Amino acid sequence: MIDAHAHLTDARFREDVAAVIERAAAAGVERVLTCGEDVESSERAVGLARAHPQILRAAVGIHPHRAASCDAPALARLRELAQDPLVVAIGEIGVDLSGRSAPLPEQRAALRAQLALAAEIGLPAVIHLRDAPEELRAALDAGRRRVRGQLHCYSEGPGELAGWADRGLVPSFAGTVTFARNARLREAALRAEALLVETDAPYLAPEPHRGERNEPLRVRDTYELIASVRGVTVERLAEDTRAAARELFGARWE
Numbered sequence: 001m002i003d004a005h006a007h008l009t010d011a012r013f014r015e016d017v018a019a020v021i022e023r024a025a026a027a028g029v030e031r032v033l034t035c036g037e038d039v040e041s042s043e044r045a046v047g048l049a050r051a052h053p054q055i056l057r058a059a060v061g062i063h064p065h066r067a068a069s070c071d072a073p074a075l076a077r078l079r080e081l082a083q084d085p086l087v088v089a090i091g092e093i094g095v096d097l098s099g100r101s102a103p104l105p106e107q108r109a110a111l112r113a114q115l116a117l118a119a120e121i122g123l124p125a126v127i128h129l130r131d132a133p134e135e136l137r138a139a140l141d142a143g144r145r146r147v148r149g150q151l152h153c154y155s156e157g158p159g160e161l162a163g164w165a166d167r168g169l170v171p172s173f174a175g176t177v178t179f180a181r182n183a184r185l186r187e188a189a190l191r192a193e194a195l196l197v198e199t200d201a202p203y204l205a206p207e208p209h210r211g212e213r214n215e216p217l218r219v220r221d222t223y224e225l226i227a228s229v230r231g232v233t234v235e236r237l238a239e240d241t242r243a244a245a246r247e248l249f250g251a252r253w254e
């Protein structure tokens with residue numbers, strides 16, 4: 001299994017990150033993508049991947065919550081960090097209009113600048129989307145070169161999948177797919193052709209661990225739910241997600 005999106009540099013892992021990684025490996029998690037949220041956490045994500053190259057890969061980028069920090073020196077530093085062979089994507093970037101994020105003009109500028117960076121250096125993007133599908137579509141369509149990416153913590157229904165696939169985005173399902181009220185999301189997990197599975201740890205623990213600190217080994221609960229929805233074994237789903245990750249993130253993922 002893979003955990004295609006986590007934040008192992010979060011303060012909640014400060015005390016025990018090595019044990020968390022060890023537990024994940026023991027539970028059958030072969031890869032974890034740990035994502036930056038700003039320059040500093042991106043630097044630490046790369047450092048952590050270097051300390052655990054047998055299981056970790058890193059994404060470097062500036063989250064919409066931190067969009068104001070996406071200036072020219074920050075972009076130059078991300079470009080530098082992305083040269084590390086353990087960096088497989090630019091992220092977590094995106095757009096979030098839920099009201100908890102930066103003002104839209106700042107988010108729009110940060111998203112477009114980082115999509116342009118990903119296109120220029122030939123890496124995919126790890127994308128956070130909340131309440132702003134039109135804004136993301138416009139940003140993707142405005143780019144001179146097409147950027148492929150992970151649409152992390154997929155939260156729309158089955159009907160929206162094709163439009164994202166056309167734009168090169170692969171849906172990544174988090175623990176939210178296990179929540180009772182999210183029937184549309186389970187329908188999307190059934191219909192998706194290529195898909196990824198993630199924890200978004202330390203956030204979003206799946207049932208039956210809702211409310212606890214999430215960690216990569218919990219990705220198994222989400223694999224089990226999605227496998228049952230798709231009528232396949234966990235092993236088969238793991239093969240499919242491994243192939244999707246390899247296809248999206250390329251040789252650096254291996």
Ligand SMILES: [Zn+2]
Nearest residue numbers: 092128152153
């Ligand atoms: Zn996110």
Ligand SMILES: [Zn+2]
Nearest residue numbers: 005035092200
């Ligand atoms: Zn995230």
